[in-house]
Amino acid sequence: MSTDAAAGIYARESGYLERYVQVGTAGGRVISVSFPESPDDDAGGELPLLDRVQAYLEGEEDDFADVDVAMTMPTDQRRVLEAVREVPYGEQVSVKKLAGMTPKLDVDDDEAHQLVRTALADNPAPLVVPDHRVRDGPSAAPPEVEQRLRSLEGL
Template structure:
């Protein structure tokens, strides 16, 4: 899906999260999703993706799988985050299950488990890349936001 915008920072306040949802976009790709207490000064508020996020937070089932995210990280971390995107709305996996899902990783290898945990904690676009669906893993979203996202999906 195209974000239908030019490059920029977009933010909208979420009463549900008690903070802003901020999205960085370049062309048709999402560069980042964050949850600041106050948005960047030059952030604009009109972005179709922010409309979808607001609807999601109000209970719409949306997995955001059609959103193109710029994956500018090492290949092994990209594989982990692509695997997270395959976890359906309302379902969750463990770090070991996610490690098994990622190509070439061994859930019994401590280094591979560490790699998965690092990829999750450095996720550039939490919510769009739903690290909150990994029940025992770190999230790049603040803890309160992670719990709110989990509650939206009944996790």
């Protein structure tokens, strides 16, 4: 799914997260998701994806798998983030399991596990790329946001 919006920054306040969800878009794709305490001054509020995020934060199941995310990172990290998008709503995996789900990574290789951790920590679009579903890995979202996302999905 394209974001169907002009390039820009969009934000909406979330009572559940007690902060804003801010989305950057370009070329019809999500380029960033962040969780600031206050939005950028030039942030717009009307973005269909933010409607979906709001519904998700109110308990509606959504895996955001159809959202087009710009993956402008090294190929090996992109493969990790693409694999984490395959983890279903309400389920979690370990770093080791995610390494095994990622093409060209060895499930038992410590370097592969470190690559997974690096990719998760550098995730440009947490929530849409659900790094909170990796139980023993880092999240690019602030810790309190990560915990609320896990709680929301019963993890």
